[in-house]
Amino acid sequence: MKAAVIVFPGSNCDRDIQVALRQSMGSEPQMVWHKDADFDDVDLICLPGGFSYGDYLRCGAMSAKSPVMKEVVARANKGVPVLGICNGFQILTECGLVPGALMRNSNLKFVCRDLHLKVERNDTVFTKQYQAGQNIRIPVAHHDGNYFVDAEGLKALEDNGQVAFRYSAEDGSVNDHSNPNGSLNNIAGVYNAKGNVLGMMPHPERLCEDVLGGTDGRPMFDSLVAALS
């Protein structure tokens, strides 16, 4: 499998995802600078977390207009899998690859902690090595992760099975108490209609090693390697 990680000015989880990919792939992903729209053909494109362009405008709004994103959108539309984590998710919503928007957390505070996610489906390239309905522990670290989409859009997401993950409690229940940021229907991640683009606020790349406190993130990268190799 060949993977590319797009590096924007202000990305700060680019190395973290590089390490996670390297661990599952056994080879190096390509790090692509945002000014290089002309990058190799790859099997997977990752948009890392961080504060691209400082996120002084709406999070992800500047990056969504960068030359490299035109290319990412074109390739996604051709079916290349794209994974956007945290700021990467925000960029995906801003450039319309996934529906919805990410607003300021409902308590107006940055939140960094481990929490639980319910895996909705395990029939995508991203989640084959999880079980459907499995409860996994993954950290979040964001200020703007409050997922919103209009009523019609929400119905479409739910009807088409485009919800990837929901914030859950340790026992797997999904309720307001397990919602860290006010997201509609506890949505933590969504697919595009074709299922080849996944945007998610939690950081699976942060829990891929026992010494870091857990490995529930690793099956995502193993799934991608198994599906795309």
Place this chain on the structure above:
Amino acid sequence: MSEITPEIVAEHGINEEEYALVLEIMGREPNLLELGIFSVMWSEHCSYKSSKKWLKTLPTEGPQVIMGPGENAGVIDIGDGNAAIFKMESHNHPSFIEPYQGAATGVGGILRDVFTMGARPIANVNALRFGEPDHPKTRHLVSGVVAGVGGYGNCVGVPTVAGEVEFDPSYNGNILVNAMTVGLAKADRIFTAQASGVGNPVVYVGSKTGRDGIHGATMASAEFDDDSDEKRPTVQVGDPFTEKLLIEACLELMQTDAIVAIQDMGAAGLTSSSFEMASSGDMGVELNLDQVPQREEGMTPYEMMLSESQERMLIILKPGKEDLARSIMDKWDLDFAVIGKLTDSKRMVLKFHGDVVGDLPIKPLAHHSPEYDRPWVPTPDSDDVLASDIQEAADTTQALKTLMSSPNMSSRRWVWEQYDHMVMGDTIQRPGGDAGVVRVHGTDRALAVTSDCTPRYCKANPVRGGAQAVAETYRNITAVGATPLAITDNMNFGNPERPEIMGQFVGCIEGMRDACLALDYPVVSGNVSLYNETNGKGILPTPVIGGVGLIKNSDKTATVTFGSEGESLVLIGDSIGHVGMSIYLDVIEGRREGNAPVVDLAAERKNGDFVRSQIEGGFVESCHDLSDGGLAAAVADMAIASNMGVEVIKPAEVETPTTAWLFGEDQGRYLISIGDAESLLEAAEEAGVSAAIVGRTGGNDLTLPGGSTISVAELRACNEAWMPNYMAG
């Protein structure tokens, strides 16, 4: 030429004696620009004029030290050809006036001190002190400072892994925001500010210069009064996005051989950075201020030289490397300008619109700054409070619950969940334990970092308090299994012109020196913040210590979490039940009395070495140091972290009254949980270390001798409730 009146001199914080020295050095009357430069260079903040005499007495050397104080940050050897570079710095005055930007730029400034030496920042720590919770400003200040620390560190992408938050009325008018950064560099690729090479270009990179922060260093060297809010325009505004670009661009440039010397523009901006570089290389420098990238039109030389705009660096390049450096800055969309050159004149010559607007000798200004031997009086001894002087608690468990729910003992989760503590993917111990632990990327090694100070001890007995602050970092680092290597200090005190304040400073330094020597734990960097007073009321003496330790094998560490049910709790170290100045006495009996606990440095070292060897040997299930709240609070921390019950059993031979035994704050102690206590006790006896079984893990409840039973869930709820409830107002 403008007239320099005595009023103008006074407005610049220069006294008559100092002005006489200015005239002597200049050989003429300075112009306003030159006076401004003297003012910032000789401010307490930049010149350490009141503290220098005493700072010199601290031990700064050791086999682990690569560079000690005098550089932008201290550098220590951590093996495998790597070095850790670290420093702590205060941003107290600006944070009180504008908490978000003050704290944010504090973080930005200390990051630059570290990456200017060639290190990638890998961990942030911050020690925050606020006024009493009921003070009308406190909630607003906590909210702003925490958001500012997080806003900057989270965006830059450096994890904030440790720190402290304390409340005390003495900080009502002067909060303390002390930020520390630890960075990682190759030991043979350290960059300094020492300029060399006549004709070499002086290059400016980073953000443009604006009118923000003019005279910030002078403000930080004066007392506050009721009009301090009017000083808001002197607080700088931070741009963490540009800082992130600057880190990456500078580290990329450092991979080439283009740099002769590099220095961040911190306090006193372009003035101090250019002076420091020229001075340490015994060079002259000529700057053409027309070339300085400017954010606003019509800026004067005075404003440009004294601006404290953030995210700027000054670099001396090797000849002919301008294009290479420019291309890297272009890649990162950062400003780049050649603004001058090095000369052999040993003078700073400032040109603007073709005229010479300033001409000052460098060495006398940088090195012959005033140095004061301020009069001081030792802090009088306080009568101690004996274990037998306090009432036995009616129910020790209820007392523990009250303590753990109090402002200064409650959980800081509300704070550190607003900081990204995991970014960079190497955090192996998160906040909430004894020390933050970050892996040295790509290796099995890790660094443990912590910050500590117990200001109420320092007030009661500065010598003991100074030693205790150092010893507590040593203990926190040891408790995770690391070997303490070196410290940075951030000395926060009141007005040094008052002999009793100066006496606190001198006493704390003496205690710190004793501890550093006894523990082979030198000071490699530091910062002094004086004049933390409002309307003549000073803060508690607060010498905050930031400690760094090394873990050789990141699989061999300890946390505060019990392994399983049925483990024995073993108390390491002697307990006489010292209750003077304890949290218990303060919170439960409402008495802040007595002396600080004695710090037996030989025992501190012996106990620490023993505990570390047991962790390194893999024998220990969990470990926690004992500090505020003594044994009972340590047990509570561990039970809460483990979500597991524990019964504390007082050994029959202990004669200390139960309350003092549980809550006394004797130093040099640790609590360990272990399956096989017998072999630990044997090893302790062989090492001459006091050790005793004081309890057993298991169940869902916590029980103390002399007390009822409480569920760990209830204790946690109380412990975690105070801070969010308080902040919700």
